[in-house]
Amino acid sequence: MSSIGNAELACHRPPDTEPATLVHGTASSHAPTVAFIGRPNVGKSTFFARASGRYAEAANVPGTTVGVDRRAVRIDDRAAVLVDLPGALSLTDRSEGLPAFWQLLLGAAPTAAVVVVDAGDLARHLPLVLACRDLGIPIVVAANLADEAESRGVEIDVGRLSQLLAAPVHRTVGRRGSGVLAAVSEAVRQASDRSGTGRTTRRRTVPANPYSPTSVRRVTDLATRLARGDAPAGAPPELLSALAAGRVSAIGAATVMLADILEPERWAIAQRWATQVERRSAVRPRLADRLSRQITAPWPGLPLFALVAAASLGATMAVGTFLSGILAAAWSATVSPVLTGVVGTLVPIPTLAATILWGLDSGLFAMLSVGIPFVLSFYVMLAVLEDSGYLASAAVLSDRVFNALGLPGRAAIPLLAAVGCNVPAIYGTRVLDTRRERLLASFLIVLTPCSARSAVVIAALVPFAGPQVALLAFGVVALIGVSAGLAANALVPGRQSPLVLELPPLRWPIARQVATKAWFRFRSFVTTATPVMLASSFVLGGLYETGAIRPIEDAIRPFVTAVLGLPPVAGIALALAFLRKELALQLLLVLAVAEYGLGASSLAAFMTPGQLFVYAVVAAVSVPCVATLATLADEFGWRPALAVTGATLGLALSAGALIARLAGIA
């Protein structure tokens, strides 16, 4: 057991040192693969991060590890590949062939598995252990969250559990890393023993078989048929190919196919075994558990929800504004003059030089001053709310309200993100279950003014019409969004699936996990949005510098003046804002100066407050920016993306026309 000794020592290292050496580059194909399996909320991703020395993108919201994370590591001088699988819920859902969990597990082709269970809730976690054990691969069980179990008065007899399961069981606390390496190195050892000596040492579970004789007979009969190549009709093809490739034994495949009859037995066995190994004592409920009950209760849950939402939005905006100021000042003071000089020297044609500067200088400036600060601060805030477990409670509180819009309460998360930037918000709809929900949520996201569009509304209205009018404009935009959401829910075919969600307990977020998660998401936002921002700024510059905007202006002039009651330059500014929303105002001013001379350097010089109101509402609602459109197309395809875009344009123009009539300007 020397490796366990080493591992236990390793747990006393400072928490920020990496417990296992990461092997860079591709892992050797001979390295054994250890799969990490567990139900949602069992702290598996934290556990995996401890084991592999890094933090996966995961949240304290059930089922948020999307996809499969693979890490090549060295533990106790053995190379291994660790694979983190998403939280497992249903092993019997056959609606779409083989349940997703089995598909991912078989695809990972593990040589051993670490099954992470909640030490305080074995009755609900042991069925998964039994199912994995039935596959025929060696398993190591991590009785995780042992500290939470203890504070709830639950002690488990690890030795007895190990006997019952015929598998090693380790008591672990993933957050602190205690016991983690012991469990993982044992799994790696089992995996490498197995891959080293072939299949002769494979642990079969026959001696500890807890199933009824009928079930055992059905499994062995089916396994015999499968081994003969005589698979029954309707056998999942993925399973048969895994069987053919030797990734699963015939018995293992039979237990997967017969999950319907085995699962009820597994749950009954789990219940029985849990009572045998658990010792419960009455303790005062933990503070976290008492708080958890409070935050989902209508009182004080609802006022608290309003408080948390306002505080997080306020903090995001405050930090974002602060960062934006610093970044913008730094850019203007250092990079911008150099860039202007270099481009001016290298590019002899003035129009081309100016166009390039539109792209490089003002495009990157926009990313630094609008995109990056607000999105980064939002992601940090979101990660804190997620990891604390509060977000799931908020989703439950707001579920019924969002149901009216055809959405579950979870949709609040991406919608809140939309206030910062629509692009990450649309990617964030992946937390929703169905395409219908994702599409409806994305429609609402596009109708939610992002920081750039909010800035346009504020800058257009606060100085020239007062803050109350700006607030009124936001109210009108919200009204448009809610009505459109209600209409879309009625029009888009399909129904929303009702909620069944396991609430995670409240936990202190781990700073490093929060930082890593925010960073992963932020990085993907930057890599998506920056190229689009650069390209669209370049096109915008080209149109403006070459005078190509004139024909566009002439084409939309009658509509803009007659229907919206706006000056013609406002129309072209609105149209070009498709490329860069936050430029809707700057463009308007630049174009107005070009059109009417320097006297038009203030909005008030050529537009009335009524016109500004119409302009602000249309700019806030109409057509998402090009980056948002590209994201929509990426996620849903071009047709839905264009339909959403068309709908927002229609809404914005009708609302604009209506307001113009009411205000008497058209």
Add this chain to the structure above:
Amino acid sequence: MSNSELSTQDWTLADLPIGVSARVVALDANRHTSLAGHGIRPGVIVEVENDAPFGGPRIVNLGFARLAIARAVALTIHVRLAPADAADGSR
């Protein structure tokens, strides 16, 4: 599993009062898979902790686990009031 087997005294989880323990006796087939995956199975003891506002989901305790279950789903979970002493030995 069919409704006709249940006596008129049986309730669904949708009408179980807050704070009262009950034993799950049957699940309607259409919701069986998703609920069973969460551990809502015939035989387990559940208790409604609270209701989310505006007719939102019921918050159901299953041991230490807390599940938010929409009312439409709660209607498909048939329960029988658990005797006071049975609640302790349930888990």
